[in-house]
Structures are given as C-alpha cells and as structure tokens.
Amino acid sequence: GTNYSLSPEFNEMTGFNEEEVRAMLDYYATTCQFHHSTDELIEAMKPWYDNYCFAEQSYGSTTMYNSNMVLYFVDNYIRNGGYMPRNMVEENIRxxxxxxxxxxxxxxxxxxxxxxxxxxxxxxxxxxxxxxxxxxxxxxxxxxxxxxxxxxxxxxx
Structure with a gap:
C-alpha cells in the first residue's frame, strides 16, 4: 500500500472544511430545533475541532474540522433539543x-x-x-x- 496521508491532494479528504460544517448546520437548523445561530455554533466548535492539517504544503490554506467530532457535536446538539453538548469531546476519541x-x-x-x-x-x-x-x-x-x-x-x- 501507498501512504497518501501526507499528500496535499488528499489533505481535505479526512475532515470537513468550514464551508461544509456551515452547510451541515444550516441544513439541520431547518429541520431541527436550534437555539443558536450557525456563527455561534462555529464559534463554539472551532477551538475544539478545527485546525487539522495533514500535508505540509497545505499549511496556511485550508484547515480541517475533525469530522468525527463535528458529527458527535451535531448529533448531541440535535438530541439535546438545540442545546450545546455538555462534553465537547466524545469519550471514545479522548x-x-x-x-x-x-x-x-x-x-x-x-x-x-x-x-x-x-x-x-x-x-x-x-x-x-x-x-x-x-x-x-x-x-x-x-x-x-x-x-x-x-x-x-x-x-x-
């Protein structure tokens, strides 16, 4: 097998960029009860889930959100009736x-x-x-x- 994990062409493959996270939040805000704006949710998520970079050549351009953690957050936010999760990090990711x-x-x-x-x-x-x-x-x-x-x-x- 070939290790492509450090290749710039695959830097965005294993996460979500901010535009994708915003689109996901905007979509769910139309189908579920949300008590926060997309900007407020991004502000809460960014310090915890953003800033991943896998290819040195991609540093400084697009950062990635941890996809597993974003999905954990959205799932908990929706199941909690539009309130922030108590724990920002999923137990089995810690x-x-x-x-x-x-x-x-x-x-x-x-x-x-x-x-x-x-x-x-x-x-x-x-x-x-x-x-x-x-x-x-x-x-x-x-x-x-x-x-x-x-x-x-x-x-x-």
Missing amino acids: VDYNKLRMLIRKDKEFAHDASTIQTLVQQGYITGELKTGFPAETIAEPDNFISLLFYFGMLTI
Whole structure:
C-alpha cells in the first residue's frame, strides 16, 4: 500500500472544511430545533475541532474540522433539543490517558535538555521533520517521537 496521508491532494479528504460544517448546520437548523445561530455554533466548535492539517504544503490554506467530532457535536446538539453538548469531546476519541502517561514517561527517558511534551506545553507547538515510518527502537529520536504524536492524532501540521 501507498501512504497518501501526507499528500496535499488528499489533505481535505479526512475532515470537513468550514464551508461544509456551515452547510451541515444550516441544513439541520431547518429541520431541527436550534437555539443558536450557525456563527455561534462555529464559534463554539472551532477551538475544539478545527485546525487539522495533514500535508505540509497545505499549511496556511485550508484547515480541517475533525469530522468525527463535528458529527458527535451535531448529533448531541440535535438530541439535546438545540442545546450545546455538555462534553465537547466524545469519550471514545479522548486520548487514552494510560497511553499518554506512557508517552510522557518515554519522552522523559529520551529527553536530552528539554522534553518534547514540555516544549509543546510551554510553546504550544514544536517543530521537527515528520517521519513516515520508524522502528520502535528508534522512537528515542526527537523527530520520531514527534511523528508518533502526529500519527496518534495528538499533533497536526
């Protein structure tokens, strides 16, 4: 198989752009009880679900909304009679905290001067070269660890 996940031609394949999210909300607003405007719903959803980018060449153009989370939100909004969901993140999408704990432990083991996760927390971003494949024994290399976080869905370009 060929890995197309980082190709710009497929950047918009695995999510919704904002125009698509707005069209979905506008449609459901005509068929279900909504207590918020499309703009208000976008404002609530954007910080949680937007800003995914899968191809480096696409960075700065179109960002993607996580399609699973948008559908979760819309489903809950409709089933709650037009009120925002209590939890903005679906339970089975939340990061497995044991997995995250393991990654933090591994990151500390591999850290030279500063931890990758610590840098993310302090700066809000980290730079590195995204690797398309790497064996487990080389996970200690900083770019491999960053790549692992990307493929786990914890980072985006």
